[in-house]
Amino acid sequence: xxxxxxxxxxxxxxxxxxxxAMSTFAELTKLETSIEIALKEAAVPHHxxxxxxxxxxxxxxxxxxxxxxxxxxxxxxxxxKLKLARKEIFRMEFTVEGCQVCKLxxxxxxxxxxxxxxxxxxxxxxxxxxxxxxxxxECGNEGGKVCRFLVEMQPLAVYQIALDSTDNxxxxxxxxxxxxxxxxxxxxxxxxxxxxxxxxxxxxxxKFRIIDSRLKLTEIGIAYRKNRSKVQREExxxxxxxxNISKITENIAAAESFAEAIARSVEQEAEIVIDExxxxxxxxxxxxxxxxAELLFKRMKDENKEEDKNDRK
Amino acid sequence: MLEKxxxxxxxxxxxxxxxYKISQKIDHCKLDLLWKxxxxxxxxSEVLISHGEQFYVIPIKEIEHISIVSEKxxxxxxxxxxxELVFTxxxxxxxxxxxxxxxxxxxxxxxxxxxLKVLLLYWAMGIQSIKPLSAAMGIGVxxxxxxxxxxxxxxxxxxxxxxxxxxxxxxxxxxxxxxxxLMKKSGTKRGAGxxx
Numbered sequence: 001x002x003x004x005x006x007x008x009x010x011x012x013x014x015x016x017x018x019x020x021a022m023s024t025f026a027e028l029t030k031l032e033t034s035i036e037i038a039l040k041e042a043a044v045p046h047h048x049x050x051x052x053x054x055x056x057x058x059x060x061x062x063x064x065x066x067x068x069x070x071x072x073x074x075x076x077x078x079x080x081k082l083k084l085a086r087k088e089i090f091r092m093e094f095t096v097e098g099c100q101v102c103k104l105x106x107x108x109x110x111x112x113x114x115x116x117x118x119x120x121x122x123x124x125x126x127x128x129x130x131x132x133x134x135x136x137x138e139c140g141n142e143g144g145k146v147c148r149f150l151v152e153m154q155p156l157a158v159y160q161i162a163l164d165s166t167d168n169x170x171x172x173x174x175x176x177x178x179x180x181x182x183x184x185x186x187x188x189x190x191x192x193x194x195x196x197x198x199x200x201x202x203x204x205x206x207k208f209r210i211i212d213s214r215l216k217l218t219e220i221g222i223a224y225r226k227n228r229s230k231v232q233r234e235e236x237x238x239x240x241x242x243x244n245i246s247k248i249t250e251n252i253a254a255a256e257s258f259a260e261a262i263a264r265s266v267e268q269e270a271e272i273v274i275d276e277x278x279x280x281x282x283x284x285x286x287x288x289x290x291x292x293a294e295l296l297f298k299r300m301k302d303e304n305k306e307e308d309k310n311d312r313k
Numbered sequence: 314m315l316e317k318x319x320x321x322x323x324x325x326x327x328x329x330x331x332x333y334k335i336s337q338k339i340d341h342c343k344l345d346l347l348w349k350x351x352x353x354x355x356x357x358s359e360v361l362i363s364h365g366e367q368f369y370v371i372p373i374k375e376i377e378h379i380s381i382v383s384e385k386x387x388x389x390x391x392x393x394x395x396x397e398l399v400f401t402x403x404x405x406x407x408x409x410x411x412x413x414x415x416x417x418x419x420x421x422x423x424x425x426x427x428x429l430k431v432l433l434l435y436w437a438m439g440i441q442s443i444k445p446l447s448a449a450m451g452i453g454v455x456x457x458x459x460x461x462x463x464x465x466x467x468x469x470x471x472x473x474x475x476x477x478x479x480x481x482x483x484x485x486x487x488x489x490x491x492x493x494x495l496m497k498k499s500g501t502k503r504g505a506g507x508x509x
Binding site for chain 2: 013014015016017018021022024025028029031032033036088089090091105108110111112114115131133135141152154155156209218219220222223224226227230259262263266269271272273274275276277278279280281282283285286287
């Protein structure tokens with residue numbers, strides 16, 4: 001790396017030493033392996049995910065079994081203890097205090113906890129069946145008090161899991177009634193559900209912006225109703241993974257020793273010494289070469305020269 | 314800067330045996346330059362790959378993107394300038410860990426924001442008025458307005474209000490499939506001449 005410091009260019013490597021790079025690499029390999037094992041066994045049935053998605057606030061969300069499982073799972077993999085800072089219908093914000101991942105990157109000056117962000121994103125996408133993107137918004141290595149992660153969930157997937165067949169029945173009734181306003185009592189009479197149940201469900205639908213306060217479908221509600229049947233997803237029913245938490249924990253521990261062996265194999269590799277004449281700087285070549293043909297020609301010419309040399313020998 | 318053992322030498326540590334491919338992007342075409350087997354090495358500032366006695370070096374600071382394109386087997390793409398290096402190997406965990414080792418040190422710039430992708434997704438669903446869009450995304454009306462303007466500037470939304478091919482390229486093949494279904498359903502179908 002080249003840094004301009006006023007008077008002269010000071011060259012500073014990315015890693016201070018191989019030992020430092022290897023120790024970070026060993027920890028990351030351990031994390032990678034634990035995460036892979038943990039996520040493989042953490043698929044959550046839709047009815048449990050629904051409870052978390054429908055929770056109205058941080059406290060309600062934290063009380064769901066899924067959230068508690070997620071906290072435990074992340075702690076076991078070594079990524080730290082997740083706390084929920086914010087909950088919106090398509091977004092959740094998590095924080096990690098005293099983040100262990102931050103400590104692995106001593107020289108980095110920007111955000112560093114990509115592995116945590118990617119694991120959260122994978123957990124939501126693969127295990128909760130909600131395609132999601134997670135980004136680190138604040139990082140301890142950037143001067144933040146905590147590491148902060150924002151998950152943005154795909155709206156359609158959230159609707160498909162968060163709303164159940166009863167909600168969809170209510171949406172259908174409201175759609176058929178069109179412009180004429182309905183009351184919860186009327187919906188209850190039409191569906192056969194108790195009025196209290198309908199009221200509660202209408203509150204949820206309003207929270208998800210499917211209906212407005214006058215129980216009319218919003219633009220979002222109409223779009224959801226229109227697209228729902230086209231990309232219908234099957235309700236997955238199976239036992240939740242927290243029934244097997246002790247097995248998952250055991251597997252993570254076993255995976256860690258495997259990872260240690262992998263990391264050791266790299267650590268044990270001797271450092272090699274390469275002559276500069278044997279090195280092609282691809283980044284420099286890419287800047288100099290205007291086209292693929294030029295780069296290819298150059299490479300072929302070099303190879304031919306080398307072959308000629310060998311022949312002469 | 315390479316770590317020099319003496320004046321003309323470089324010290325490196327081997328990480329894994331890999332198969333790799335080097336490609337160059339010219340306009341929208343990608344041309345494969347090499348497809349070889351070799352070793353993946355690391356110096357204190359560079360990634361090296363070898364082919365026999367020959368080594369190719371990529372300074373870590375020159376890397377613009379490093380992403381996983383396949384999980385099984387792990388296949389990693391490293392992009393710099395108009396060059397793309399794809400490598401794969403049996404030691405999947407090692408390669409994934411190496412990617413995470415490098416990620417905080419690379420310059421990643423010019424990517425469209427995730428918010429923009431979410432906005433395009435709603436757009437495909439047929440939610441195109443600023444107020445419902447901003448409400449659904451949980452952002453202010455002004456920010457939402459700016460995002461729509463950005464999407465138009467980047468030519469993700471055509472002058473006819475349709476999602477363009479450039480917009481579709483932001484999504485993975487699986488996401489694209491769903492988007493296509495949504496667009497057909499909501500009447501925001503893509504077609505010839507929508508890329509304007």
